[in-house]
Amino acid sequence: MRTRLRRVRHTALAIVQSALGAALAWGIATGPLIGHDRPFFAPIAALIALGGGLGQRLPRVLELVGGVALGVLIGDLLIVWIGTGVVQIAVIVALAMTVAVLVGGGAVIVTQAGASAVLVVTLIPPTDGEAINLDRFVDTLVGGGVALAMSILVLPLNPVSAARRQIDPLLVTLAQLLEESARVLAERDRAAASQNLVQARATQGDVDAMHAALEGANEVAKIAPVRWRKKGHLRDYLDAAVPLDHMSRNVRVLCRHVIGLLRRGEPVPQVLPQSLRALGGALRLLRLDLERGDEPGESRTSAVAAARMATEALEHTGGFSGQVVVAQVRSLAVDVLHATGLGRDEAQELLPAVPEGPVSYGNE
Structure with missing residues (x-):
């Protein structure tokens, strides 16, 4: 009801x-x-x-x-x-x-x-x-x-409300996927990891709906005089759209390699699940910051902390899939920082340095 x-x-x-x-x-x-x-x-x-x-x-x-x-x-x-x-x-x-x-x-x-x-x-x-x-x-x-x-x-629609109705559930879903990935890594639950990947793949429809809703909301904000004052707040959601698209893709890659990590029996450093929980928390904080129109300081701090913990886990992963999971956590942290309004160079400066090696770090 x-x-x-x-x-x-x-x-x-x-x-x-x-x-x-x-x-x-x-x-x-x-x-x-x-x-x-x-x-x-x-x-x-x-x-x-x-x-x-x-x-x-x-x-x-x-x-x-x-x-x-x-x-x-x-x-x-x-x-x-x-x-x-x-x-x-x-x-x-x-x-x-x-x-x-x-x-x-x-x-x-x-x-x-x-x-x-x-x-x-x-x-x-x-x-x-x-x-x-x-x-x-x-x-x-x-x-x-x-x-x-x-x-x-x-009576034009409220463009900010229209954007929020699409972006809020997507942020919550991505946060839940990351938190569930942390749990399945900690408990080595391969069955749950496979189910998590299925749910991650289903987010593409939500991403497409988000882009369509934002196009309509942006148009209303431009042509409806009574909604012109919403342009500033709506801009925060528009800026977050492309990074959110990248997040959904990176989460799918992460979930797939979590399965590979568990299948190969690679080690799971304790700090790796912690980094995923911190990243999920960053997304939940980002949702609140967007809703209130606040400066997203806490979500940035949580994203950087997630990247730092994942980087600490890198030397203890011991396998290819584990290294990719670390890489995806770092890429997702960059996506979160982009969604908060930071440019690529600003986001890179906040992330901790990684040891030199052959690992590629996605959207970084």
């Missing part, structure tokens, strides 16, 4: 946007300026654009509006000439989707064009002798305009 209530809270803005947008579109279309009796397509267009566009980039919202408007326009133009029926539905839908493809529309605009043409043909077909009526096309433009106004001017 808590999870479901949390989903409701996260989608509350979408619900309010959609409800108000549909009502406002209907009110404008039936008002004295336009005066349509049954402007069905005005609230429908607003609902489609708002429901499908929340958190998406502006081009997707425009595609949704354009797809509906194109389908309605083509349906209105053709239905008067060829009438209605089974064959006519097929022809009108095919033409609407073909035109959508010709104008360069993506899958969204093509699908919406076809669906809207179906509604035009089947919902309120014209009576005999009726001339071409573009009222429904006008209603669609009204609904689309209302949707854009709601998304940009009236």
Whole structure:
């Protein structure tokens, strides 16, 4: 129930946007300026654009509006000439989707064009002798305009909240993977290590969702005047995105070599699991620092401590996989430092030096 209530809270803005947008579109279309009796397509267009566009980039919202408007326009133009029926539905839908493809529309605009043409043909077909009526096309433009106004001017999403909803769970997941890696190393639990790798590989979907959400959030922060003051806080999340992507990849490499270390029976210095726990703690501190907009001093300190402990373990690992695990801890520490806003040279200066040797240290 808590999870479901949390989903409701996260989608509350979408619900309010959609409800108000549909009502406002209907009110404008039936008002004295336009005066349509049954402007069905005005609230429908607003609902489609708002429901499908929340958190998406502006081009997707425009595609949704354009797809509906194109389908309605083509349906209105053709239905008067060829009438209605089974064959006519097929022809009108095919033409609407073909035109959508010709104008360069993506899958969204093509699908919406076809669906809207179906509604035009089947919902309120014209009576005999009726001339071409573009009222429904006008209603669609009204609904689309209302949707854009709601998304940009009236109730735009909070870009920082949108970014946080994607980045916070990813940081927690990566921290848990590192902490579980520390446990399986300390207890030499090969079965749990394999399961940990499966969970680490599953983070790629979260990374892709993070990038998509940040693109939409950044666009809102640029074009929505009421959200301009969020740009500074959002920048912290944007700066952390690429290092987070690197972290997820490095965690997968680390989990894979933890399995190799245990399979080969290589020694596990006590300080190595400790370095992984410190690194997990750095990620949890980073999440709090990003949320509060604070200077990430503690997360930096914890990341450097993790790198220092891993470096101490290097001369006691005694095998290739152990050396790679150490290398990945150091690379992850660099990723954390990058996510806190430090440049590559600044991050390198904070890390302890390593003994000369053939080991390659990933993103370092």
